Amino acid sequence: MTxxxxxxxxxxxxxxxxxxxxxxxxxxxxxLRSAQPDQVSFLANAKYETVARExxxxxxxxxxxxxxxxxxxxxxxxxxxxxxxxxxxxxxxxPVRHEPGIHPTAVVALDAVVGEGASIQAHAVISAGVRIxxxxxxxxxxxxxxxxxxxxxxxxxxxVTIRERSILGxxxxxxxxxxxxxxGFGYDFQNGKHVKIPHTGYVQIEDDxxxxxxxxxxxxxxxxxxxxxxVKIDNLVMIAHNVTIGAHSIIVSQTGISGSTALGRxxxxxxxxxxxxxxxVGDRAILTAQSGVSKDVxxxxxxxxxxxxxxxxxxxxxxxxxxxxxxxxRLKELExxxxxxx
Numbered sequence: 001m002t003x004x005x006x007x008x009x010x011x012x013x014x015x016x017x018x019x020x021x022x023x024x025x026x027x028x029x030x031x032l033r034s035a036q037p038d039q040v041s042f043l044a045n046a047k048y049e050t051v052a053r054e055x056x057x058x059x060x061x062x063x064x065x066x067x068x069x070x071x072x073x074x075x076x077x078x079x080x081x082x083x084x085x086x087x088x089x090x091x092x093x094x095p096v097r098h099e100p101g102i103h104p105t106a107v108v109a110l111d112a113v114v115g116e117g118a119s120i121q122a123h124a125v126i127s128a129g130v131r132i133x134x135x136x137x138x139x140x141x142x143x144x145x146x147x148x149x150x151x152x153x154x155x156x157x158x159x160v161t162i163r164e165r166s167i168l169g170x171x172x173x174x175x176x177x178x179x180x181x182x183x184g185f186g187y188d189f190q191n192g193k194h195v196k197i198p199h200t201g202y203v204q205i206e207d208d209x210x211x212x213x214x215x216x217x218x219x220x221x222x223x224x225x226x227x228x229x230x231v232k233i234d235n236l237v238m239i240a241h242n243v244t245i246g247a248h249s250i251i252v253s254q255t256g257i258s259g260s261t262a263l264g265r266x267x268x269x270x271x272x273x274x275x276x277x278x279x280x281v282g283d284r285a286i287l288t289a290q291s292g293v294s295k296d297v298x299x300x301x302x303x304x305x306x307x308x309x310x311x312x313x314x315x316x317x318x319x320x321x322x323x324x325x326x327x328x329x330r331l332k333e334l335e336x337x338x339x340x341x342x
Contacts, residue, residue: 003025004025005023005024005025005026006022006024006075007022009026009040009087009090010022010059013077013086015076015077016075016076017059017073017074017075017076018073018075019072020073024037024038024073025038026038026058027039027091028040029087029088029091032052032060033051033055035055035058036057037056037057039058040059040060040075041057041061041084042061042080042081042083042084043061043066044081052070055072057072059072059074059075061074061080061087062076062080063077064076064077064078098119098121099119101119101120102114103120103121103122103123103124105122105123106120106121106126106138107123107124107125107126108120108124108126109128111129112127112128112129112130113130113131115136116134118132118133118135118137119137119138120132121138121140122140122141123140123141124138124139124140124142125142125143126144127143127144127145127147127164128146128147130144130145131148131150132154133154134152135153136151136152136153136155137155139160139176140158141158141159142159142161142162144156145166146164146165147164147165148162148163148164148165148166148167148181149167150162150168151168151171151172151207152170152171153171154170154171154172154173155173157173157174157175157176159177160175160178160179161179162174162180163179163181163182164181165202166181166204166205166219167203169205169206170207172205172209172211173209174210175211175215175235176213177214177215178211178212178214178217179215179216180203180205180216180217181218182219184199184240184241184242184259185218185240185241185259186199186241199218199219199220199221199222201219201221201222201242202219202220202225203218203219204226204227205217205227206228206231207230208230209229209230209233211233212233212234212235212253213235213236215233215238215239217239218239218240219241220241220242221241221259223242225239226243226245227239227245228245228246228247228249228265229247229248230248231246231248231250231251232249232250234251234252234253234271237252237257238256238257239251239257240261240277243257243258243259243260243261243262244262245257245267246262246263246265246283247265248266249263249264249265249269250269251269252269252289253272254271255269255272255274257269258275259277260278261276261279261281262280263281264281264282264283264284267281267282267283267284267285267286268287270288270289270290270291271290272289273290274292275293276293276294279293279295280297281296281297282298282301283300285297285298286301286302287303287304288303288304288305288311290306291303291305291308292307292308305318
């Protein structure tokens, strides 16, 4: 069994030890508040500096520019968050190994193609015309609909539903409860009733995408709903028909994107953002938590609030809202003075 010290961990991440604890044995990682003397933590945000000073961690990863601020044992690195991720891999439990092959209880269509080294687990259903790439894992009770294509090294966790004609690239990770390729929400109001509009399109997901639990991605009404390379989607996100999400964007939990809206590359949508349909969000735009968007967003914009205003303006309005009771009282005083003068 390998024994890790603060010094060996620093070497692993290309860092430099400052302080007296270089030979301290390290057995794991922890956050600043809960870390013990045999654990490493990290400081990536200045607002937690006080917590870092009070931490019991054996060593704390900090940025090079912050070294002089502290006296505890620290590992100097360019990016504490990135370095901490590399250290976490040292202490992470070994990954679950999935035996290649098809479980006896799985139902696999006769014309389905299962790649070399793939693992099809208990009670999975693989429909006609499906192609599954090499080394991919289809978890227990997953369903893959007719004509879908699953790339190499994909991991579908248990209880994932992939509807017909969906396309997933290589190394896609899909967590439990996700539904890809369900019908879009589209109806025509006729004779006092909502009549369903057929959605005949499909979903295409490029390489290295990860999709969080219980997220839904609807098929196109026609054409495709498209998720670009490297996109990371959190739990409980709803993506409607014919949405396009540019490469390497981040979509955080409980966000909803209405039909035919297009996001550029490297866009960030924080939690509970809501976008109306047929909008365009430019490259590298950031929409902060609970923003409501009804108009196009230019590239690089940072918007906040229920009406998605520029962040500085939104914060100013919020500050003024908090002062409303005080301002109302002052207005009443002024009104009383005006009346007395008249």
